Amino acid sequence: MKYRNIKFVGVAMLAAVAMTSCSDSFLEEKQNFEQVGSEVYNDIEGVAGRVNDVYQWCLPTPNSRQLWKQPQNGLSDDESKSTEEFSGFGCFVNPQNPMQAEVGNVPDYFQGQANNIVQSVWGRVRNINDVIAGISGGTLDQATKDKYLGQVYFFRAWCYYLMFKWYGGVPVIDKVVPIEASSFTPRSTSKATYEFICNDLDKAVELLLPYTSDGGWTKAEDYGRVTAGTAMAVKGRMMLLWASPLFNRANDEQRWRDAYEYINQSMTVMAQCGHGLYGEGNPGTNASTWANMFTTTERNPEAVFIQINNNVADGGAPDYSRNNNWENAVRPSNTMGGGGVIPSAMLVDLFPMSDGKVPESAGTYTKLEKSGKIYDPELPFMDRDPRFYRxxxxxxxxxxxxxxxxxxxxxxxxxxxxxxLWNYMWYENADDAGNVEGKSYGADNLFTNGKGFYVRKRSDDADVNKSPCYIFENTGRSFKRNAAPYIEIRYTEVMLNLAEAACGAGHLDVAVDMLQKIRARVGYTADNNYGLPANLLTDQAACMSAILYERQIEFAYEGKRFDDMRRWMLFDGGAVTVDGAPASWTLTGWGGNTCTWLGVKPMNDQRRENLEFRLKEPYAVGATKQGPRTEVDPLLSGKTPALTVAQRDAYAIDLRKDITVEQERLKEFYDTYLVRKLKKGDARTSDKIDLFVKYQPYYYFMGISSGALGNNAGIEQTIGWADTNRGNAAGTFDPLAE
Incomplete structure (x- = not known):
């Protein structure tokens, strides 16, 4: 790998901060180190500072769009807009603008900012290698070295994992190299890259076990540091990826067995490190316990890999303010939030019914038993999985x-x-009321900023969490100062990774046991087999389909769905060949088509729409000048028969109470006053012709962007992509070659 146009800017350490009860105290460092020399590694504070610097550079970030660091965080980024979660074509599924290296529209997960070492993929790898060499060559005792080296080996593996999942093989660099052309390192094979990452994680586990196997880090200020369990969780995720169809086209069952044995063994270490299923045995009312885990800030067993935040005001030294912007993003504008996040109607309609089964109308997951509850899209809140309401x-x-x-x-x-939340809509005229692109106006002063549905997931509900992580300010973006943690890996993911590996290895009983435990946490019981189909113990395809469905629901809006769709090739089932690809790329396992084998409808050729609920006549057309809500809302403004505010509010659902009773009142309101309206989601042509998802088969393994190729002249381009360094010749690097 050649470090071209990289400028060394120094090592800026994290400054001391005034921490709150929802804060990252282990990042509370004392001083600022710049242009450090080798002597810093002979001092415990120097070593701690350099390791915390690695955390600063490498922890997943919930707010910013740094492709090289954390591509997905649950918001409507390009990846999530390529799934069922959001509408609006992300770059991966845009039928009118396919990604091509020669056009320059390919996301860069390979390089980052080449002229800024802090914002460069290879800059942070170089920083980590410097820390490993410095600690190893320092004069501290070996036990102290091991404590810090374990954390740094983890982050080197993490950096490489984030590249591996996109490209397969990448340049493997395990030491500090001169920043000059002669230091060029070619792409390693995918297998060699995979083994390098796993070896680093094994080192991290070995070195961290003595410090984290007694319930995690013993000092409260160390909460948030990676543990031996964190390293094992990432390796389990790696092994599952290696066993999945993306890398395992012939379905080599040994890979599934290896992943199953490792993840199964890791569960013991997870428990020793204090990781476990949050709220097990106490589902609360309407999955309130499940909702609360996202704002639990101290010793949350669910948080296997976590980014700790604080609610300190803007300004100050690096990391003085580390706020989570999620609450502000999802809250409606009339709460002084950021305006809200819009889910697609596709996922709203796909969520399980209250019996745990897929709605009959879903049109996918055809190998799973369909619900005995009738789903009425006009009443999407009726009889749904407890997680729907959260x-x-x-x-x-x-x-x-x-x-x-x-x-x-x-x-x-x-x-x-x-x-x-009253976000029903009305319109200026009848034409808009019937137009999927008609301008709508929302109740309670949402007005032109109303959304038909909102993403509520991971929000800090005052009825669930009595000590909010945000500090509400009655100006601007009121929820901005928010210390809610960001959990990159939850313990539930480890359980579902185990379930998937177990299913692939033929241990269907273990897979079903994991699903039952996860469902019990939100209130399902053994009375109806936790809402699971009866054939999961005998039908491997149905069992795997149930696991992927559970992942889709459990991790909705946590940035996980796109990775699952890629590794299972759910856009076309993997049945479409890539020009110039060798025979080894042909999917021969799973009957040659993962979608058919799973009974899942391919994402290609579908489109995602949005939805809203508008007022029925005579209320559908109303005032369009903003003012107090009772003056502009047609339902409250004197039309006959009009409602008072109190009368309307009495229909609302209160999730602190029994949902079976609450939903009946709201049903009456919808039946009387509201009708569901289709709202344009995915793009249309200028002639108002609908467009449909198109994920190209060569996207499964990413090409290196033209900018990154230009800064690394010797790097091979991936098969299926044009090599802009060689006159747009066909790429030659084979991610499946060993």
Whole structure:
């Protein structure tokens, strides 16, 4: 690998911060180190500072769009907009603008900013290699060295994992090399890269076990550091990826057996490190326990790999303010939030019914038993999986917060955050009311910023968490100062990784046991087999399909679905060949088509729409000048028969109470006043012709962008992509070659 155009900017250490109860105290460092020399590694504070610097560079970030560091965080980025979660074509599925290296529209997960070592993939690898060499050659005792080296080996593996999942083989560099052309390192094979990552993780496990196997790090200020369990979780994720169809076209069962044995063994270490299923045995009301795990800040057993945040105000030295922007993003504008995040109607309609089964109308997961509950899209909140109510917000649901949004611009009468979301719509004229692109106006001063449905997942609900992680400010973006943690790997993922590996290895009983435990956590019971189909112990394809469905629901809006779709080739089933690819790329396992084998509808040739609920006549057309809600809302403004605010609010669902009772009142409101309306999601042509998802088969293994190729003249381009360094000749690097 050649480090061209990389500028060494020094090592900026994390400054001391005034921490709150929801904060990352282990990042509370004392001083600023720049242009460090080897002597820093002979001092315990120097070593700790350099290791914390690695954390600063490499921890997943929940807010920014740094492709090289954390491609997916649950928001509507290019990857998530290529799944069922969001509409709006991401670059991977845009039928009008296919990605091509020669065009320059390929995301760069390989390089980052070549002229800035802090923002460069290879800059952070170089920084880690410097820390490993420095600690190893320092004068501290070996036990102290091991404590820190284990953490740094983990992050080198993590950096390489984030490249491996896209490209397969990449240049493997395990030492500091001169920043000059002669230091060029070619791409290693995918197998060699995979083994390098696994070896680093094995080192991390060995070195961290003595310090983290007694319930995790013993000092409270160390909470948030990686553990031996964290390293094993990432290796388990790696092994599952290696066994999946993306890398395992012939379905070599030994890979599944290896992954199963490793992940199964890792569960013991997970427990020793304090990791476990959050809220097991106590589902709460309407999955309230499940909802609370995302805002639990101290010793959360679910958090296997976590980014700790704080709610300190902006400004100050590096990392003085480390706020999580999720709460602000998902909260509606009339709470003084950022305006909300819009889920696609596809996922809203796909969620399980209250009996745990797939809705009959879903049109996918055909090998799974369909629900005995009738799904009415006009009443999407009726009889749904408990997680539905904690994943989505919709007209007529209580969504409390602590704060008083009293500004005139964001008028809201719910003092103290005693908030009910009323986001039904009306229109200026009848034509807009019937037009999928018609301009709509939302209740309660949402007005032109109303959303038909909202993503509620991971929000800090005041009815669930009595000590919010945010500090509400009655100005601007009120939820911005938010210390909610960001969990990259949850313990539930480890369980589902085990379930998937067990299924692939033929241990269907273990797979089903994991699914049952996960479902029990949200309130399902043995009375109906936890809502699971009866054939999972005898039908491997159905069992794997159930696992992928559970992943899709459990991890919705956590940035995990796109990776699952890629590794299982769910855009076309893997049945479409890539020009110039060797025979080894042909999918011969799973009957030659993963979608057919699983009974899953391919994502290609589908489109995602949005939805909203509009007022029925005579309320559908109303005022379009913003003012107090009772003056502009047709339902409250005197049309006959009009409702009072109190009458309307009495219909709302309160998730603190029995949902079977609550939903019946809201059903009456919808039946009387609302109708579901299709709202344009994915793009249309200028002639208003619908466009459909198109994921090209060569996308499964990413090509290196033209910018990254230009800075690394000797790097091979991936098969299926043009090599812009060689006159756009066909790429020659084979990610499946050993």
């Amino acid at each position: 994943t989505f917000a919709f007209p007529g649901v209580r969504w409390a917060f602590q704060g008083d949004p009293t500004s005139d611009q964001n008028y809201n009468p719910y003092k103290g955050g005693d908030y009910i």
